[in-house]
Amino acid sequence: MANPINKALAQWLFDRRNEGFSREEVRALLIEHQYVEEDAERACVIAFDCPPDDLESLLDDDLQAEAANQTATWIEGFEPSARIKLAETQNAIPSDHGDIKVVCRSERPYVIGLANVMTAEECKELIEYSRYRISRAMVVSPIDGSDLVDDRRTSELVMHSRGESPLIAKLDERISQLTGIPSDHGEGLQVMRYGVGAEYAPHYDYFALGSLGERRHLKHGQRVASLVIYLNDVDAGGETIFPYGDLSISPQTGHASYFAYTDKDGRCDGMSFHGGAPVRAGEKWIATMWIRDRPYVASE
Ligand SMILES: O=C(O)CCC(=O)C(=O)O
Ligand SMILES: [Fe+2]
Known part of the structure; x- marks a missing residue:
């Protein structure tokens, strides 16, 4: 603007x-x-x-100062509150369906690459369950917090409620076990499909105090971490990119990227800037769980 x-x-x-x-x-x-x-x-x-x-x-000067101080820059230290401690010390984390494997780690931005977060059968089931429920993805309006169609986000999506189906209930519980965060902090699993050329331009998942619309979302708690699960293999492109970390993670069936970007005082990490690179061949399906700092009630 x-x-x-x-x-x-x-x-x-x-x-x-x-x-x-x-x-x-x-x-x-x-x-x-x-x-x-x-x-x-x-x-x-x-x-x-x-x-x-x-x-x-x-x-309000105080609010403006608070907004300016909300984000940690790369020269400042940052300690995310939602670390997965086990993934820092072990290469495999036991889960209800087998071991979740640690593929890569980055300390800043705090990112953990994981394999076998979902089985191939579960991925297929979730895609089929979501396929006929999806519509064009929205972004949060910076002005009034409402949903907007935006060229920065050219995917299609469906937002599932917590525990909506037996599979989704199982995944909610698995994610809670993995992260150590109660499942009611999750916003509900969001399934997205990107066709060729579709992308999610780099953005922050946390809500910015400096934006009126986003500040309104903060009433329901700040986001502290995101888990992006890849539901299929993508022929080319579609990586999750972290431009400030010079890091990218390629989508593979059942793998996931976990990133944490808010500390215990509500300060957020500017280094967590990330996006979904354009799909160059094939299609990309993901399931994202955004996790808040407290129980999340959508219609509060
Ligand atoms: O598509 C991706 O790889 C990233 C998705 C993402 O940033 C999100 O769901 O918040
Ligand atoms: Fe994101």
């Missing part, structure tokens, strides 16, 4: 709204001041559609 909603703009919008300017008048002024249509509309949504508290929070 060419003109981010910084404090000066927020103050300006706040003043115009209090002076009784209409939406159209504010939009016209912004365009006159070289704002592109899209940014002018974004500013109008904040000025006229957001609850007054949200606009005021943009003017």
